[in-house]
Amino acid sequence: MTITTLAKLSALLEKGSASSVELTQDYLSKIENSDLNAFISVDVDASVEQARKADRSRQTGNHSKLTGIPVAQKDIFCIEGTQTTCGSKILENFVSPYTATVIDNMHSHGIVSLGKTNMDEFAMGSSNENSYFGSVKNPWSQETQTLVPGGSSGGSAAAVAAQLAPAATGTDTGGSIRQPAAFCNLTGVKPSYGRCSRYGMIAFASSLDQAGPMTHTAEDAALMLNAMAGFDAKDSTSLDVPREDFTSLLDNSLEGLKIGLPKEFFGEGLDSDIATLIENAVKEFEKMGAIVKEVALPNSHLALPSYYVIAPAEASSNLSRFDGVRYGLRAEGYTDLNDMYEKTRSEGFGDEVKRRIMIGAYALSSGYYDAYYSKAQKLRRLISNDFSSAFEQCDVILGPTTPSPAFEAGSRTSDPVSMYLNDIYTIPVNLAGLPAASIPAGFTQSGLPAGLHLIAPYLQESKLLNIAHQYQQVTDWHLEAPKSIAETITGGAK
Incomplete structure (x- = not known):
């Protein structure tokens, strides 16, 4: 086709x-x-x-x-x-x-x-x-x-x-x-x-x-x-x-x-079929005159934990606007303002969104900001530096x-x-x-x-x-x- x-x-x-x-x-x-x-x-x-x-x-x-x-x-x-x-x-x-x-x-x-x-x-x-x-x-x-x-x-x-x-x-x-x-x-x-x-x-x-x-x-x-x-x-x-x-x-x-081929991207956890296909692609590039060499991204293993602090933290802040007051869903049967917030967000958000909001709110909370969000931002800089190198x-x-x-x-x-x-x-x-x-x-x-x-x-x-x-x-x-x-x-x- x-x-x-x-x-x-x-x-x-x-x-x-x-x-x-x-x-x-x-x-x-x-x-x-x-x-x-x-x-x-x-x-x-x-x-x-x-x-x-x-x-x-x-x-x-x-x-x-x-x-x-x-x-x-x-x-x-x-x-x-x-x-x-x-x-x-x-x-x-x-x-x-x-x-x-x-x-x-x-x-x-x-x-x-x-x-x-x-x-x-x-x-x-x-x-x-x-x-x-x-x-x-x-x-x-x-x-x-x-x-x-x-x-x-x-x-x-x-x-x-x-x-x-x-x-x-x-x-x-x-x-x-x-x-x-x-x-x-x-x-x-x-x-x-x-x-x-x-x-x-x-x-x-x-x-x-x-x-x-x-x-x-x-x-x-x-x-x-x-x-x-x-x-x-x-x-x-x-x-x-x-x-x-x-x-x-x-x-x-x-x-x-x-x-550059980062050795960190070809280790444990990579499907063998996909690894073979990527190797074949590298050969195609070499046929076109490209020069292939190994490079290192030594802090790439920190990306996932860093991301899952930073992204939920920013999400918890961004999604606070969805409260039933200005636009979107407003739950029924609430008793006061706080109850409206709780019911609206409980009914309106799915499980994954709730999970990330809670993770983000925790990472940004008093006493944990430096231990989580601030540390994740420092790791982010290390990852960026790896790419620059x-x-x-x-x-x-x-x-x-x-x-x-x-x-x-x-x-x-x-x-x-x-x-x-x-x-x-x-x-x-x-x-x-x-x-x-x-x-x-x-x-x-x-x-x-x-x-x-x-x-x-x-x-x-x-x-x-x-x-x-x-x-x-x-x-x-x-x-x-x-x-x-x-x-x-x-x-x-x-």
Whole structure:
């Protein structure tokens, strides 16, 4: 089956072989007929109207490469007049009065929003089993077992993998773009911290959250990032740097590229099939003229404990705003203000969110701040320093995205630590604020996708995408679709 890329759709629209309305209606039909539970909400009339506007823009010549292309949006981004739930009961009936800057940027390029994708509640999870609106099914699920799509951007990943959308937005706090991309055979990019505005993106951990694209190819990811990124005065952490064309380096040769392999990423706990696939990928890079050497990230084992102090601490602060007073759910039958707070938050938050709020509140409490939160921040600096030292010896760091392929739904919900270990390779990148990508690297013996993890120095997204794109010119893993989807999907967008 032919994978539908943004680049192909852009060419179709440019030639006049299809209209935005036709493409949008085709995808909306696929969404309606899907059983993956990848979407929380879809506004058919709004999407079609955006498509009509895009078609008019193309007719007048006032358009970008992505004008008229439909894209799915993770339900963590506010869109004015649209239900925005963040996968939580507490925001089930919340209609946003404004639009996130990332979405505004995309709309200014003429991109059509298809709908809001399912996600782990408040982006807390690695399997998309924590959503109030139900679990998402991985399109790569087999007849004998239902697999998770990864999280928290599992709805976006499933939607793109199943070709319910050609691309989608995601957010990445500790791996929430890259891990589901690996589980669903996609290209997922976490940009440098500050590259994409966080304004209008419901906060989980403010010093770690970052928006990014989920696509089939690195070229598509570059096109998406062109539309998403940019300085925003409404976000105090937004980077005021010159606007960049992330497609500009895609065709550069990798001759002489220095690739670092951290020995810490290839030890105990890594699935043997995935290790073999990463080794094969390294050989492909060597054929292209890259130089491979071992590097050290000696403090990477501290990333997981550091993250699970910092992220819950910031979450406990950010989520204190959801109290039943200003917006969202308000419990009934309360006796006083404190009782309303307790009942609203007890009824409105799921178990994983409550768990992280409590951990965070404890870490920030009097007498424990220095022992936990302050210490975790010091460890974060050590981890960042490790990357700086490694990049003195190499241009990019390579490894597996996840220690295992997608796992069976329900198999890890009773063991939070086992679930957290899914992000062992991705979390260090968020702590250091670096750009990173997961790209398809092949399939295990049981036929499940594996992700290749690429990490670049700060603000070197163009170089990162160049490396990913060149790998995709000599491999075709990214063009593989789930068998069930390949057998059933039909329509005009091919």
